[in-house]
Amino acid sequence: MRNLFLTLCLLAVATTLVAAQQYDLVLEGGRVMDPETALDAVRNVGIRDGKIARISAAPLSGRRIIHAAGLVVAPGFIDLHQHGQDLSSQRVKAFDGVTTALEMEIGAPDVTQFLNAKQGHSLIHYGTTASHVAARALVFGAALPDGTILPKSGPATDQPATPEQIGRIQQRLRSELDAGGLGVGMGIQYTPGATRLEVIDVFRVAAERKLPVYTHMRSAGRVEPGSAIESVEEVIGAAAITGAPLHIVHINSTCLRDSLECISLVEGARARGLDVTTEAYPYIAGMTAINSALFNPGWREKLGIDYSNLVLPDTGEHLTKERFDELHNASKQQWVLVFANTQETVDAIIPNPLIMIASDGAEGHPRNAGTYSRVLAQYVREKKTLTLMEALRKMTLMPAQMLERSTPAARRMGRLQEGADADVVIFDPQTITDRSTFEKPMEPSVGVHYLLVGGTALIDEGKLVPAVFPGRALTGPGKPTTGKVH
Template sequence: AAEGRPINYGASVAWTYARIEAKEPTMPAPDGTIVWFQQAFSKNNWQNTLATPDELKQILGSVEQGLKEGGLGIGINAGYAPGYGHKEYYELAKLAKSYEVPTYTHVRYLNSAEPQSSFEAYQELISLSATTGAHMHICHLNSTSVQDIEDCADLVQSAIDQGLAVTTEAYPYGAGSSVIGAEVFRGDDWLQRWGVPSASYMEANGKALNQEKVTELQATAPGTVVVMHFLKPDENKEDRAKMDRSVLFPGAAIASDAMPWMDDKGALIEGDVWPLPSNAIAHPRSIACYSRFIEKYVNEYKAVSLVEAMERTSLNACRILEDAIPQMLNKGRVQVGKDADLAIFKLDEVKAVATFEKPNALSTGMEYVLVNGTPIIEAGEMLLDSNPGEAVRNKVTG
């Protein structure tokens, strides 16, 4: 779409949607909404079965069409469909390489213990980079490694040291978010895979659940958005060390993995709504990811300088994308001739106010934000009629 938005915008091609469309023919056609995606979790076939040759052809055809239309790469939510084929993943990597775009993978397994471990899932991804030459990007090194961040990070770093095109990112929280019907929360051993003692580490609408409630929601409302704690870095030094290893991984970007906003009854908040309703629920990373990184890792922990923090929250993402997306060569840099995408803030006033109990609370300290040289925040106030953002597309479409 050529219509402006407040921020620059683009999207990868959703393999998940293509797979659901091929494997679940009774589902309506994908409409790109979270509601459609939630409804898909009442189905099981797409998550746990191999694609037939005809289905694979349809999946690859749909994904390729998206690349021709400017997709920024192939988004592969493998953790939501762990039963898909290794050959299917191989074909997706080959397709990405043929268009010289990355894959962005939420890896197949979330599991601290073998077999079917996160470590094994990273091995699969790394092997495809080695065999196809594709740029394989790992989404959320923190949450997809669960308790095994140290060994997983060592493995990924070794691949990078060998010259493989592998990149990653993380968000500065020890909790992930998804829908309760996802395969990562199913099975008798799901708590052991996450490495946590009880179902109370999962929350819905800010309230801790028990196993009985988890089972009930999976049967009756599998699209319910939940928050799952796997580390508690603000309470535990060992968890903080694991978090640091992922968030401060060399060359990694800080990425929010933002979730859509729901009300406290579970209904999606749709449209251009601002300010958010007082009962809006999501993971706090949806609104406070970057403020939390600056507050914690610059101001409190003194773990990185402000310059390095800016590199991790802006330039590193551009570096990950720019070979496939030439527009990103003009982003993330404060230089003559580059796009004027600028954030101006008071460092000592930057605070992530949002919590898991009150996730919609606005961060403080941000004074001005400019997109392509035009303010969208001015003197701390959002300019709701300012839409200077532009579409970002792959080099196939320019």
Template sequence: MTDGPAYDLVVRGGSVVDGSGAEPRRADVAVSGGTVAAVGDLRDAAAAVELDATGTYVLPGFIDAHSHADALLADPRVQEAYLCQGVTTLVLGQDGLGFAPTDAAAAGYVSRYFAAVDGPAPAGFAGGGTVDVLLRSYDGAGALNAALLVPAGSVRYAVVGPAARPATATEVDRMAGLVADGLVEGAVGVSTGLDYVPGVFADASELAAVCAPAAAVGGVYVSHLRGYSAARIEHSLAEAAQIGRASGVAVHVSHLHGRAAVVEPALERMVREVEHGVSFDSYPYLRGSSILAMLLLPPDLQQGGLEATLDRLADPTVRHRLRSEVLPANGYVPSIRLSFLRAPELAWAEGMGLEQAARAAASDLTDFVCDALVACELAVGCVFENGPDRTEEDLRQLLRSPLHLASSDAIFLGSAPHPRGWGSFARLLARHVGGLGDWTWGAAAWHLSGHAAERFQLGRRGRVEPGAVADLAVLDPAAVTDRATYESPREPATGVRHVLVAGVPVVEHGRLTVARPGRGIRRSQRLDR
């Protein structure tokens, strides 16, 4: 029997990587009341539960800065995918398209247009809902925490509808009011998806006005840029900086990729121009994943809403334009692999290349694309090469930037999804820490946790120190690795021994428990801890 203090739980025998950037140091970690109570030599401490961490590193639970698990947070397969990598918190409401705040029209639109990314609306949200209600629905839904961004595209649809025009001054005021309400209810910022409909129809001045409420509370503007191609990326980053300057908001760029020689100077300009800070996230793969409509359909074909788009795709004149002008000039086509098709009669095409599937259907490419989009009501997902001009070295150089946060951009739908949801964080550790040495372990804990907790105001997360929320990942640095591949994308990672969320074990000895301590996280001004 020990004579020292008594705690709820002690993690013994590991080395702590505390999330500040400091390198591993030998220490035990004690937890009481859901927070870290002590870090150090605790050999004399007593605890109701003890976890053996011999030979492991104890890190703050990882934070996915960009996830699409909005409607799937409680899905056991999603829980497994994340927890087996040591991820404990997700930032949702990405790409300007999410489920709160929405009315029935906006929720219905997102549920259809973005069905291949986010899936159907969460239970109770078919008619729309508020940020507060959605965050409360995440409390106790599973083991994972979730923070929310206010999706500006959803807000635009609720106010402006599908119209392809600038918003009026009155409409901008209404949108800003909805954003402000969402922030009061705990959202951590505002997101846009400027390659998606309806975000593609919003200009920089509209977006700056919509982001102003976030600036007022220290929130962040999170943007899927208006194009990531080599020809567009500098302009897209400059537009994000313009919005940051005009609104006074901090700017965060989603899933940034490109040639480092072009991107890094543009980021340096942004840092000089945006007063309240610049950051970006990325995932460690050269291929991306999205909806087929975004990659292949020009915005003018998507004006007026889903029904108008579907009607156009059945028009022979539109098909002639796609066949003769649009698709031959689209560089993505050869690399596209179908990941999800909502129509059951087309499920056979999941996992096939787009051109391969067209041949298998005895159809020409244009007719197959249009017929599939109509049959699925645009709910077609795909995996594709992000661009031939970017390399593994570009990816590695951007990872090393002090502006970087880790993300997965995970999409969990379909039989042939991108492996990034099952592998991003484990791959960063196995390949970019253990293999290539792009980060030290101290730097990794900052990129995978500490930086995101700070950027998104997630309270006392992202650290292993007294008073911090006890979201912890205990892993074997020599064994942690990703197993998901493009051929077998749903393989969970290995090497994570224990995971705690708010001090509750959700993974013990590599096995998931049945505990459900996850919660909807409010922006830190509203957190008690």
């Protein structure tokens, strides 16, 4: 009897010791929110080996405990549209709650080079589409200069491709998909020489692989022919003809005052069974390369703006015709802010249930650093046109579901559920706020207390952890990534 008692005591001690080490990390007592299951309750979250291993109302023990009382524990935000892939952009994305930021709109010019350069050097998860813009430039003998994703306006952007050239563009895209592209990225407005048939032929390459096309559409504004409505029709038509899933980027900055009409076209296509999605960012200005074909003659009429609506991000200089001509004709690429939208339009679009949040971020525009916090501060807390759960759905589950068309790894993303990747943002819903402005575009947001990327703390007690690079590649079926996180 005495021996049995002793054994039981020893067993209890041993069990306690095992339990004490059960999880690498426990997030204790936070408001756990998951848009897929609608869980919104105080829970403890146990994290082990980069995964969410346990969500429980009962206490959990772990090697480290983070006290999350009063804070929201949500899936890390997934940004489908992030051009700035450098470390300084990644730092501000982290403070904005983003754990995955992908270059999908245009795509990296060389998928292999992009993935190799980032492996082991990325704060957050990354990935890219195969770039039609870059493939076209290559085939026209005008490969993009290093470090750029958009070509200067010229014959390679403005001339139609021959059938032989279209065939070579398709071949290049296939090999970029083989290299791990998550789909095809198109910036049709940057290659106005691309005929309707070329666009359809590019969609056909994506459809062969059952991968989506992400696209910046052909044109903006109301002037016919060439309106935003016509542009939406073009890509919805190409999706219907080919069967490729379609994601229309920044419907706000292409459709401007007609954004709600454009969303209704997406809604109609979806009601007819087409796989069409879209996104927006919460700012009244866009930003692009001033020497690109977007500024070919006619841009003022299309956008309904003038030279003075173009502003240089570094200096705040408003352009004149003379200054515009100089910069548009230069071979050096200069970013320019384009003030073309109204606050009323932006406010009407963001709460729409079809809209995902995506930043279109790059250095020079406050959306790089502030997009996600701004939605939480302005639309959830101040205007109250979105619930917190609806906002989180737009930032996590919807983009994850979009990515599932490209990789099964996305099924473990954008969810705060057992078995999901431990990409987690822990923020204060009362204080989370963007701080970036057009004058100071790189001011980091405030309110994110912790950010976990694959279970590794990247932000800890509100501070960026130095010298950790937990970001992993997200790749398409051409080159599925191995490894335990993705």
